[in-house]
Amino acid sequence: MSKLEIANRLRSAREMAGLSQGQAAKRLGMHRPTISEIEAGRRNVKSDELLKLANLYGVEITWITEGKVNEDKIDQSILAAARELSSMKDEDIEALINTIKMIKASENKDGKN
Amino acid sequence: MSKLEIANRLRSAREMAGLSQGQAAKRLGMHRPTISEIEAGRRNVKSDELLKLANLYGVEITWITEGKVNEDKIDQSILAAARELSSMKDEDIEALINTIKMIKASENKDGKN
DNA sequence: ACCAACGGTAAGAATATATTACCGGCGGTA
DNA sequence: TACCGCCGGTAATATATTCTTACCGTTGGT
Structure with missing residues (x-):
């Protein structure tokens, strides 16, 4: 359900940030396959990962989770x-x-x- | 780290919503120990759980994750x-x-x- | 006393993740 | 052509986490 949407938005956000999976992983101290699996919707995103990802990608968490932007x-x-x-x-x-x-x-x- | 803060805010939010752990768990189709462990900061919160919890408690996700509200x-x-x-x-x-x-x-x- | 609901937590089973490694594709370049 | 480096996907398995049930003590009500 929204897991896939979250996955998609995470990928979009990463791409918009101009980062490869490897770059993002390195910056956050994660492994690249983790990013890959998350963006494929096969792996859960932990709340603290969500924070770090949104921050790195320069988007708000609510955009990742709900597709909405807070003003x-x-x-x-x-x-x-x-x-x-x-x-x-x-x-x-x-x-x-x-x-x-x-x-x-x-x-x-x-x-x- | 922020995992504990998230845990604390989740507990606060639940209490302010006037729900017991059991009630919250039942409503979200989770088990009560899961809520308990999450609020104790010993268990990770998955992003979709975060979504459901924030929704049930009537708070914004950003308040849970960052303690901030845009409103x-x-x-x-x-x-x-x-x-x-x-x-x-x-x-x-x-x-x-x-x-x-x-x-x-x-x-x-x-x-x- | 009883009862019911609360929240904490132990323990083993079930599931998910971490970590390494290998894969094929794609642009550049010699 | 072959080679290179980087990209992203994924298999394998050892490790870690989570699920599920059950039990505990406390509290408040009857």
Whole structure:
């Protein structure tokens, strides 16, 4: 199903990025047959591979997985937060705080290419 | 690494969606231990699972994988409330906003189990 | 006490992946 | 022609992961 579509879009993205399977594999520390099998739809893509592939190919993950492009950047974010906060339920705030802790805990991570 | 972050966000998303591991597993035709192991960061998430999970939980894939959401706008009413939380850094605030949006989205979803 | 649901995890079977190697095709070039 | 280097596909098998069932302790309700 969407596995094949993902495979196809991964191949398209790689080609649009002007990379061979070998080049992509080398850059990501993967083996070339892995790329080949993935693009053939015979091999699953792990979520962290998906991240690295999308990043290397310069596309958004949602384009790989769903074929959709996400638009804008977060700008007026803080304003947004304020309003949303006011209508949140207590349990949601609790979950939110847990998430904040999580964010804090994983703060020193790298995500860029 | 990001595998653990993904695991944490998957758990957060599930909880915010108000689903137990068993409910989520049943809905997606997965086994409960699979969800458990994924959320513990011991099991890889396949790309199609990622798709289904994000969909079920009512969050965007990019939030799961990268902790980011590209989305719209809101107002400025309760700015003060947000500022209270704003001993955080900008990047954390950004993540916070994304989380809030996610929570709101899940509220209107199929909250019930 | 019971019961039901939750989430964690152990263990062996089943499946998937990693890694190496080999294949044929294709452009260039001598 | 032959040779070369790079490309992408794939076979083989040792290794790793996942599936599946089952059991555990905890919690909340009756």
